[in-house]
Amino acid sequence: xxxxxxxxxxxxxxxxxxxxxxxxxxxxxxxxxxxxxxxxxxxxxxxxxxxxxxxxxxxxxxxxxxxxxxxxxxxxxxxxxxxxxxxxxxxxxxxxxxxxxxxxxxxxxxxxxxxxxxxxxxxxxxxxxxxxxxxxxxxxxxxxxxxxxxxxxxxxxxxxxxxxxxxxxxxxxxxxxxxxxxxxxxxxxxxxxxxxxxxxxxxxxxxxxxxxxxxxxxxxxxxxxxxxxxxxxxxxxxxxxx
Numbered sequence: 001x002x003x004x005x006x007x008x009x010x011x012x013x014x015x016x017x018x019x020x021x022x023x024x025x026x027x028x029x030x031x032x033x034x035x036x037x038x039x040x041x042x043x044x045x046x047x048x049x050x051x052x053x054x055x056x057x058x059x060x061x062x063x064x065x066x067x068x069x070x071x072x073x074x075x076x077x078x079x080x081x082x083x084x085x086x087x088x089x090x091x092x093x094x095x096x097x098x099x100x101x102x103x104x105x106x107x108x109x110x111x112x113x114x115x116x117x118x119x120x121x122x123x124x125x126x127x128x129x130x131x132x133x134x135x136x137x138x139x140x141x142x143x144x145x146x147x148x149x150x151x152x153x154x155x156x157x158x159x160x161x162x163x164x165x166x167x168x169x170x171x172x173x174x175x176x177x178x179x180x181x182x183x184x185x186x187x188x189x190x191x192x193x194x195x196x197x198x199x200x201x202x203x204x205x206x207x208x209x210x211x212x213x214x215x216x217x218x219x220x221x222x223x224x225x226x227x228x229x230x231x232x233x234x235x236x237x238x239x240x241x242x
Contacts, residue, residue, distance in 0.1 A: 010035065020210055119167070
């Protein structure tokens with residue numbers, strides 16, 4: 001997959017899956033606008049990849065809108081930024097739900113809106129990949145807000161696919177199983193909890209960030225020109241187990 005001459009906006013670029021996506025895209029010729037909250041993360045990423053750094057807190061939706069407007073035009077958009085909070089259902093606060101809604105759902109919608117408007121105005125095709133989660137399909141203990149926001153992101157992506165497809169803009173999700181990113185470690189550091197999931201993955205391991213990055217680049221590329229509106233489970237077969 002060659003991205004020479006292409007410009008890609010990637011959110012949540014400082015760590016984990018987003019950082020690997022940026023590295024893969026730049027290695028394959030793309031110019032990448034890398035958005036994240038942490039300037040420190042971006043400093044090292046710029047040194048490694050030559051990406052264009054943008055420091056922005058996507059929980060601030062107006063800041064998110066301003067950031068992508070300044071970064072456009074771009075050929076592709078990857079909404080990777082996400083956050084979680086571990087709270088039992090009966091203790092889940094509305095503040096937690098509001099925060100996760102902003103980062104995991106509203107910000108991807110805002111960025112996709114601005115990106116799509118620009119592509120449509122230019123008469124150009126494009127592709128959006130939203131990094132979701134297997135939590136979109138499952139009831140995971142202590143993840144009420146996370147599961148709800150990821151399920152909503154998948155639903156919103158299907159609407160994007162239906163409405164933007166006629167303009168030549170595809171929209172898809174990548175849905176990772178447990179991946180030991182910094183956020184994954186936060187949620188799955190308990191070996192008893194982790195092993196209960198790992199034993200149900202036929203390939204016998206948790207995912208690596210590279211697994212999801214490769215899937216993301218495929219969905220962006222012309223090789224996936226007929227794939228639109230899917231939730232691609234990158235889970236080693238976890239979802240087919242009883």
